[in-house]
Amino acid sequence: MNRPVRRALLRDPRLLARLGLWSVAETAPALVVGLAVAGAIDDGFAAGRPGTGLAWLAVLGTAWLVAAAGARQAVLAVAAIVEPFREDLLGHVVDSALTASAALGHRPDTAAVARMNLQVELARDALASVVTVVRSFVFTAVSVLLGLTALMPQVLVLVLPPFAAGLGLFLLSLPVLARRQREFLLADERTAESVTAVAGGLRDIAACAAEERVAAAVEDRVAGQAAAGRALARVTAVRTLSLAVGGLLPVLLILAGAPWLLAQGAGAGAVLGALAYVTQSLAPALGNLVQGLGVSAVRLHVSLRRITAPGPAGGHRPGAAEARSPAADGGIELRGVTFAYGPHAEPVIDRLDLTVPDGEHVAVAGPSGIGKSTLAALVAGVLRPDAGEVLVGGVPAHRVDPADRVLIPQEAYVFRGTLLENLTYLARGATREEVDGAVAALGLTALVERLGGCSAEISAGLLSPGERQLVALARAYLTSARLVVLDEATCHLDPVAESRVEEAFARRGGTLLVIAHRPASALRARRVLVMDGTRVRLGRHEELLASSPLYADLAGRWSPRHDSPQPAPPGHAA
Incomplete structure (x- = not known):
């Protein structure tokens, strides 16, 4: 020096x-x-x-x-x-x-x-x-x-x-x-x-x-x-x-x-x-x-x-304590995980054991405020458990290489620059064919045409909330991450667009964890994780209808025509 x-x-x-x-x-x-x-x-x-x-x-x-x-x-x-x-x-x-x-x-x-x-x-x-x-x-x-x-x-x-x-x-x-x-x-x-x-x-x-x-x-x-x-x-x-x-x-x-x-x-x-x-x-x-x-x-x-x-x-330059490790795959494993927001608060998640194999498509359902987003943050390594451990591909979630997992929250972010720069921000080596494939798969074609091509300059103020979500979802789609967590990441999309996005990610491969915004997300998933307080239940849609009163109650209030919950009867949780 x-x-x-x-x-x-x-x-x-x-x-x-x-x-x-x-x-x-x-x-x-x-x-x-x-x-x-x-x-x-x-x-x-x-x-x-x-x-x-x-x-x-x-x-x-x-x-x-x-x-x-x-x-x-x-x-x-x-x-x-x-x-x-x-x-x-x-x-x-x-x-x-x-x-x-x-x-x-x-x-x-x-x-x-x-x-x-x-x-x-x-x-x-x-x-x-x-x-x-x-x-x-x-x-x-x-x-x-x-x-x-x-x-x-x-x-x-x-x-x-x-x-x-x-x-x-x-x-x-x-x-x-x-x-x-x-x-x-x-x-x-x-x-x-x-x-x-x-x-x-x-x-x-x-x-x-x-x-x-x-x-x-x-x-x-x-x-x-x-x-x-x-x-x-x-x-x-x-x-x-x-x-x-x-x-x-x-x-x-x-x-x-x-x-x-x-x-x-x-x-x-x-x-x-x-x-x-x-x-x-x-x-x-x-x-x-x-x-x-x-x-x-x-x-x-x-x-x-x-x-x-x-x-x-x-x-x-990150030191040893900050070193990131590549995950073997996108499988998720929670071992006795407990988490609370504060030392004296009641646990949001209490001694949870959960295994999601690599390549699984799981939807997470449950009442609002039950801890679905907390689970997503733990799996993504944004939060660390108070007890137990969260593993992704055998590696502690907070130490997983960012290239191996991606989390899309409810409010998606875009930065000032070209649309192409936003789409390839996490996949610098993506070819134009791969970008075009992602645009088509996730339904961005109309947006690209409206903006005048992928080279158009964009910013958050130029896009609607749904368009921002589509850009962020395409950004995640283009990565090589084996684990994708969608935390109500399609809440600003209509049901048809949401269906297209989730089906595209399911075809993409890897592990897909979807915090359900609409009941159809649960129907599309291979298995559903129902969160009821600190208890969870994992199974197929038909199994849960018979074994989970909460899930049956939620499903019973779904409207197949509108794909959204009906108003809850008096005395029932929404």
Whole structure:
């Protein structure tokens, strides 16, 4: 991570020399302020020679004019150093994205590149700040020490020891300060990411009745950020102490030692000049150094770590705990699964054992709110059981490779782009013949014609809810996933379109789990899973009519003509 910084600083030694020369000019007031104050008072106004006093003040004014010109040129010199640094980082980000995309056969992750571009800008600004404060501190400290030596060497006894102690205390605390600052920044970003994710997924959270669980997760992030903030505040107290020791204690020592300095032959102007050196130059320089290294250096470290980290576009590479495993097939197995929304809530699913072989077509039926969507989320790995395990193809559901299973919820999502990009988002290698086959099989032909072809630009606002569902269903159809879970994914389609979709997925092969929106979904399935509270019953339609009172009650209120439930008699569950 330090290599890009060293390369930026050593790329052109002439830039460093130029920066050094203009830094000398910029810190000219730090060299002459004490001498000018002492000369104006002791040799000028106090001695009855106002001309001499004005001359010394003119020297100080000239030094400020030189400093203004030097500051401008120093900024340009710093920019000349950090801009190539920025270009190098941008090149690294783009190269990494293209290399990863070529290796994986995917399109470049433009979102990751955009995020890394922001990190590049932060790194550039942080490096500029670090270079500015470090070189300013060094040149200011040297100028002050030279000025104090020229003014009265005895003053160094009062200034140098506490200044060195304060600087040493800060440097000793810097590693801990940097670590705490980095932890706080990361905690703040994690909290922001969690809140953003929650804001964008409110609909899904409500649909899964996961409000308490999500709120607890966000609360943990907020608590973590608060703890990181308190830890940072404790270390920041050490930073404040170092500023007091290095910047304020010399002032107190000069004031307390004024009689001794006067006895050594110093005039009142010399004492005021020493105070001017400390208060106007040395203490501000130390404060800027503490602030710059304590904040900007940490931001530089964090940004470079993200940019140069392995993975696409310097992005995150999953660790062992996040590794995904390919499923052997699309079979589903639940072993003693229990799940509740909250530690004190009644279980939605309680000690459920269930086996759905690979290639099975199962419909899930039951009253609204009974836990059908919860079961779908558990099978898809979106939720994890409180007890027991959920296996897909012999692999824990939450660790199944996303390519092996797909979940389509009630509210389907499309993104701004072409229709073809939306359809092939999960199947980048799909041929045009495969896309056309999916369009025909799922009934998207009329939509494609209305839009003007698969190359037409679309967005969520241009499509009806049913059209969005068809696009999402075709996207899932084109994948190679052996397990497809449709969680009322056809609720915005008419019965004919729903029948076409479910029959297409049944012909497609693999395991199909359908959360039934209409009773016909149960009639089309090979077997039906009836959920009645925490109890379940799995069987064929005819078997369940005889063995499940709930299923018989539901079926008895179906209207074959309209394919929808009739109004429930008084006292019956809908």
